[in-house]
Amino acid sequence: MRHHWQLHIIGGRRLCGTVEVSGSKNAALPMMAAAILAEGPVRLEQVPALADVDTLTLVLAELGVAAERSSQGNLVLETIDAEPVRASYELVRRMRASFCVLGPLLARRGRAVVSLPGGCNIGPRPVDLHLKGLAALGAEIEIRHGYVHARANGLRGATIRLSGLRGSTVTGTANVLCAAVLARGETVLLDAAQEPEIADLARLLIAMGARIDGVGTATLRVRGVDRLEGATHRVIPDRIEAATMALAVAATRGCATIAGVVPEHLEAVVAKLRQAGCDVEVGEDCLAVEATRRLEPVEIVARPCPGIPSDIQAQWMATLALARGQSRVTDRVFPGRFTHVAELHRLGARIEMIDGTAVITGMERLSGARVVASDLRASAALVVGGLAAEGETIVAQADHLDRGYQQLDAKVARLGGVVRRGPISDEEQCESVREREQGCAS
């Protein structure tokens, strides 16, 4: 990824006020891919303005799907050329979620050639369950020269278990569900991902004419239909962004309202914040978070939904670095997702990795420093840490933030945080060129 800016934070201010969250990245991306299935325009509302959304728009453009975006966050997607079936390595390696075009292409166009996404900073990310599911629906799948070549002469329903050693797969469920909706007969997906983003995708598919029962549960029953129409759908709010903001408020001992959320999507996080001694009031579509004193230590185990999401494990760690005692953080979804630990050390956090668990000894204060973001959620953790630390923190490679947070810096500023985007340093420039030359995937 090319780096354009770094984030300067002056820490130590309590975050107070009201902030509104944007639409969900991880709901919007598979929905955009699902537009391939429709015979008419798919209009998505509350699509966040993110680099990842732009990347998928490029992938879809290569696949003959035109996108029109309005300033209100609406995105209309419509197939203008149903011939192309190839998603190239250049784009898929930039963003793994591009792999979500596989199921829709196969179901609608009978053929797909999609690059394998390759490695990433948060650990191995196999796609065996995606392929197993599509093969069970009757696809012929081959891997050649780094690409998945999938072909089907009419998919047919099947019973498919979508879990592996680490539980269910989120984008794997999206891929197989998007293929099953056009398969002949009934498909039963067992151990389907229960994440709200998958339920939201299912609601879009239903609006397009799909027949799906069990939405939001681990068993999805799909009765295949012959065709799907266009539809209009509003993307759910981003629960990861909401949780990140709530943790930034807690870490700075602030008092703020996180508005425009679906509280049911945040239950595990709210329960944990309360356990840590934070006051959280849950409104109809908002959370009021107040932390008047140092947090108590807690144990965080990131798990698939309904557990605490892996995508906020890093932000929890930054917050707990200031708790009054020893906390533990384990990630059961991506057990090696800990690149943020070494950078949090630079802010003065005391974190020791013991058998895959981060043991965090809370400090009375953190102190600002120059740090480097390694991926999207690691960047968010460094922002949380920097906001809570004394003095200046400079987060290099902060472009990662724009992949998944719509104007996080502006939102933080609205709560009284002192943040500004600055140009990258010469050193960063060299790093960025080196990374590009090495073909680093994120």
Ligand code: EPU
């Ligand atoms: N897994 C397999 N085989 C597969 C697929 C997954 O073994 O075929 C394993 C993975 O290695 C991992 C676990 O299953 O250990 C769960 O992975 P999953 O497939 O659910 O992750 P994903 O679909 O690739 C989505 C999000 C991630 C989020 C994870 C977990 C999108 C676009 N991405 O990834 O989001 O961390 O689910 O909730 O929805 C992020 O937003 O920063 C991000 C990385």
